[in-house]
Amino acid sequence: MSQSTPDPETETSAAAWRGGRQSLVALLGLAFLIGLYFSLRSGGRWAESDSGSIALAIRAVIDHHDLAPDAPRVYGNGYGYQVVSAAILAFTGLDVPTLQQVIYPLVSALVVLPAWALYRELTGSGRVASLATLLLLLVPEYLFAVLRGSHERLDRAFLFITLWLLVRSLKMRADPARFGIHVGLLLITTYSLIATNALFGMSFVAALATALVASWFARFGPAVVREHASSTARLLGWISVAAGILVIVFILIIYPPIEESLRELSTIPGALLTLVTSGGAGINPYASVLGAWVSPSVYLLLSMADFLILGASALIWLWLGLSWLRGRSVASTNLWLLWLLFAAFAAQGAASIVSDRTGSFTGNVQLRAFSVFSTVATPLVAIVLARWRPGPWLRTVAVATVSLAVVSALLKITLDPVVSNKWFFYSPDELQGMQWADASQTGTDIWVGPDDRLTSAFELVVGNRNLSNQWDIAAVGLATRSFLVSDVIRLNSARLGATMPPLGSRNLVYDNGEAQVYRDRPLAPFDR
C-alpha cells in the first residue's frame, strides 16, 4: 500500500491549498524574523568557531581557484558550501563577513520551504506540515545549526529535498518515467549533501541503510506493516546502495582532504574498546554545557523545546509501534517511512552519546545529531498535536508555551549574555587590536581571552593570521609573550571565573581606547 490513505487531516481542496500558502508565508515570515534577530542582536558582529573556520575555507577556495586547495584551513569534509558561497560572492560583490553574518541568517528562512513540502508529503496534510515546521522553528539546536555560518543550512536543505523526493518516489513506482526522474534527482541531491559535508552524507546513507534493514525484518513482522515494509525495503535497497556508492566515490576519489576525518572516525571503535576495557568513563561531553550558562535551571528553560520534542516524539513513536503490534493498521506507507527514519536517526543519536565519550570530533556529535533528529521528530509530534482538541484554557497555555519557546530559543541561539557565559559578539575595537597585534609582531604567541570568541571573529572577518604568530586562549602558555585585553575580555573572564593574566610588569604597546595590547618586557639582550 504505497498510496496515502485518506486521512481526516488530509486537505486536498483549493481552500486547503490557500491555507497552506498562508501558512507557508507566515512560517517564512517567522523564520525571517528569527534570522534577522540572530544577526541584529549583536549588531551583525557575531562569530563562533565553525563559522570562522568555514570563512577561512571559503577564502581558501576563492584564493586558490580549487575545490580542494593545497592550503592550510581547507575544509576537510566537503566543498559544497564553500563553492556556493564563492559563487554568491562572485555574483553579488559581497564580502565573506557580510555573507556569513548578515545575508545567510536571512536566507536560511528559505529552508522552511523544503521542510514544509516534506512534512506535507509525509503527513498528507498542510496543517500538520505547518505545525511540524512551526515546532522545528522552536528547536534551538536546529536553528543554531542553520543560522550560523556553517554548511549545515545547506545540509538541512538537501536533506529535506532528498527525503521529499524519496517519499514522492514511493508513489511513483507505477510510472517508470516519473519514478526514474525522482530517483535521479534524489541521487543528485544526495550527492550535493555528501559534497557539502560527507559526514552528514554518510549519516544520511547510514540512516537509509538502517531503515532498509528494519524494513527487511518488518516483512516478517505484524501483518499490518508487511506490505509497507516490502515497499520501503525495495526502494531503500536500491537507493541505499546507490547513495553508498556516491559516498565511496566522493571519499576515495573526489575529495582527498576528507582523509583526516576518516582517520578520526576510524579511531572511535578503538577508543571505545579502550574505554570499555579500562573501565573509564572517558571524556564527559556535558562537563562544559552547564558552565556555559548562568545556571542549570536557565539552561533547562532555554532547552525546553528540545526536551519536549524529544520526549513527546519518542512516546509517540513507541505508541505507534505498539499499536501496530496490536494490529492497528498503518495509516500510510509514508507514516511507516517516517517511523523508520525516526528510529534510524534516533539510533545515530544514541551512538553519538557513546562516541562523544571518546572525545572524537570535539565531542559534539550529539549536538549535531540532535539537530538532524529534530527534523524527523517534529512531524511525529505535529501529527498528534493536529488531532488534539484543547479547551480554551489549555489552548491559551499551549500558545503561551510556544511564545515562551520562541523567546527562549532566540536567547539560546544568540548566546545572549543575559543567559550565556559563552558569548559570540565582539567589538570592532577588539578586532582592530587583534589586527594590530598580528601585523606588528612575528613569531609571537598572543593571548586573546578566556575562550575562542575573538579567534573565531578574526577568522570570520579578517582571515588567516600571520602564520608565525599563534593565538592563545584560556590558560596563558609558557611561550605567550603578548596579551590582548578589553573590557569585554575582562567581563567575560569574570563571568567564566577565569583569571586574567598578570599585566603589571608587561609593556602596554597598543591602546585604541577599547582594547589594549601588552607585551612581555625584553628578557634577553637580543629581545629589543
Added chain:
Amino acid sequence: MLDCKPGYATADDRIVVYPRAGVRSGVDARAQLDQTNAVWLFEPGPGNGVALLVDFHDGPGGGRTADLYDDGDGDGRVSFAFVAGIPKALEHGGRPTVSVTSLDGAWSTGGRPSFNLDIRVDGSVRASFWSEGFLDVLRNDGSPDFEIHVRDADHDGRPDLEWRQFEPPLPEDPALSTYVRTEITSNPEDDEVPITGSLFWPYLAASLPEDFAAHYEKSFGVSAPPIDVDWSTGRIVQIGEFVASVGNPGSSAIQSITRIPEGATTAPDFVSPFAFYDLAGVGDGRPDLSVRVQTTLPEEVLAPLRNEHQINTIEYSWGRRHDNSWTYALSLVGHQAVNDTIAFPEFSVRAVPAPELPGWVVGQQWDAATFVEVAQPFSAAEGISQYSVSSGDDVLARRYLTGIDASPPVGLFLRIAAGYRGEYAFDLRGRAPRLFLSPVDLRLHLVGAQGGVWNVGAGEEIRYASIAGDGIDDWTLLRDGAFVAELSVVDGQAILATGTGVFVGRVGDFPAETGIVPPHDRQSWSDLGALLDSNPAPFAPDDLVAMFDRLATGVQQLPHAAATDLRATADGFRFLLNLRDPAPKAPWAAGLAPGPYLVRYGSAAGFVAESVTPAAPAAGPVAVLGDPARAKEPTELWAGVENPGDTDATAVRVTFLAGKARADMQPIGTTLVDAPSDKTATARLLWTPPSGGNWFVGATIADSQAPGPLSVIAVAAAVDGGTVAILAAQRLSGDLFILALGLLLSGAFVAASWASRLLRP
C-alpha cells in the same frame, strides 16, 4: 649477447642487446653495442633474469634518450614482452623509472661523455641528497618525482653545474611540508674528476657499493657513475652526484626548501651556499677552508623584531696547515639581509657568491659566536661542526637570541668532546668576528668570548672565563670535576691559586696579538699560520703554573691560602682570601692574622686586605609593578633586596605580607632570590588581591627578625560582571537594541498567533 665473466654483479652475468635496426653482419661485436636505437637487457647471475632494461632511442629536439626500467612488482626481475621482436618493459605499467636525455645528441663525443643531460625520475629512487627520508612516499605513477639537469657549458666532458628539483606527492607549500625542493651544485673551476667504473654506458655503475647511500656524495678524487642499480633486487636505488657538492675547492652547493624555479630569482632558505676553498693555493683538490651558510627555514622565524630579518648561521672551518685536516672553526649567527645574487644560466639565487663569501663573513656584524680548536689532527669532508651556535637543537640561535629564553644556555657550552676546546660569546654586540693570541696560554681566542672549556682528556678540563677583559682572562683547571688550580690575568696582575697557596705577580711585557681577522684569503691564512708558528706554547695545556711563571714578575706568595670569587671592580678587581698561614713575602698581607679577608686591587692603591663583612640581605619597600592593582586580577609585587656584605647570599627567602590593616597582615607568598655582594636583587611575587581598597604590603627576609618597610597600595574594585555592564559592553546603539527587542517580541507574537490558528479548538 655479452657474457660477462666475471660480471658486474656476479661471476657470470649477461647483457643482451636488441638493436632495432637488426644485427649487422660483418661488424665486430663491439660495434654492435648500439646505444642510439636499441634495447639492452642486463641479466645478472646464473638465473639470468632481467634486472634492468634500458631502451635507447631518439630524444626530443635531436637529443638521445635512454629509458631505464626496473622491477616494480617486487619479484626482482623486470618483466617484458617482445613487440616486433624488440623487448618492451611491462613493469610500472610500461613507465620508465629513469629517463635520461642527452641534449648533445650523443652520449659521448670524442671519448668525452655528454654532461648536458635532463633526467626525469619517477619512483622510489634517491635522486637528491635530502630525499632519503621521503622515499617511502614516492611511486612510479607517471608523475616525475625528480627533475635533474646537468650542464657542461664547454663540452669538455666535465660537468660544471647540476640542479635537482624534488617533486614528491607532498604539499608544495613550504609551510606545510619542509622537504628540500631544490639542490644546486656548481663547479665554476670545471675540474670534476672524469667518471670511472661505468658499465658500457657512462652513467651506469657497474657495481653497487655495500654502503651505497654513503656514496651519494662524490668522494675525494673519484667520480663514480651516478646511476646505481641493486642487481640483486632489480631496482634502481640512487642517482648520485654529477658535480661534487662537498670537499672540492671552488665548488659550492645550495639547498633550498622554498623551490628555486627556472627563470626567476629566488632567496634560498636552507643551505646557501656551502663552499670550499684552497687558501694555501696548493691546487691538490683538497680544501683548507669550508664555509657553510644556513638561512632561516620557512615559517621558522620564532620571535620578535630582530628576526623579522632572516637568521644566518655560519660554520667556518679552516686548517692551520694545508694537510687535509681542520684545526679551527668559527660558528656565527646573525640577522643580515643578503642582497647579492648568484646568476646561473637558467635561474638566479639571492645569496653571497662563493668567491666573496669568506670576506663577507669576516666583514659582517654578528650577534653571537663560538670558536673551536681541535687539539689533535682532525679530518672530515665538511669541516668542524662540534660546539657550534646550532648545538643543542639550536637553543642559542633560536631561543636565546630570539628572546624566548631569558638566560643563555651556558651549561650546554661547558661541555665539549675530548680533544676539543671551545669558547662562546653569547653577545658579540654586533661586532665582526675577531681573534686574539693570548700571551697567557699562547693560543687563539675569540674576542668577546665570555667563557669556554677545553676537554684535555683523561678527566681533565680547563674552564675559561672572562672576568674583566674582552675575551678569556681566567683559566681554571679541573681534574675529575675537582678544583686543581686557577689562573687569572686581570688589570696587569696575574693571580694563581693552587693547592699550595696563592701567588700574585705583575704581568711582564707580553703584548697580546689582538684583532686578528680569521683567514679569508691566501695572505691572511698565511699570516695567521706564521704568527702561530712563531709563538709555540712551551708548556703543556694544563700547566697553569708554567704559564704564570712565564708571565709574572715580582711574585708574592701567600702559602696555603685560597682565593675565590675574583671579580672586576670599577678600578681593578677584588677577591676573597682565606689566609691560613702568615704571608711575610706579600707586604700587603704580612701583618694579617690567619682568617678570611676581602682583597681589593686598584692600580693606584695596589693590594689592600680588609676584614670580610658577611652577607646581610635586607628587603626594601614593596611596590606594584606596572598598572595599578585591581581586585581579583593578578598583580605583580616587587621589592629590592640589598646585600651590603662582601659575600654573596644565595637562595634568599623573601616573604611578602599583605593586609587591610597593619595588624591583619598575613604572608601572601615567598620567593627565592640570589643577592650578590654589593648589589640589589629584585624579589617578585604574583598576588591576586581579594578585594579593592587600600592594602598594607611589605616584604621580609625569612630568617630575619627585622621586617622591611611597609607600603600602602591602592587596589581598584573588581570588574562588575553584572548583566547591565555586559549589555553596555556590547556597545549596541539604543535604536538597534530596541529593534532587536521588537524582533524578539514579534517572533513570539507571530509564532503564538499562528500556533493559535493551527491548534483547533
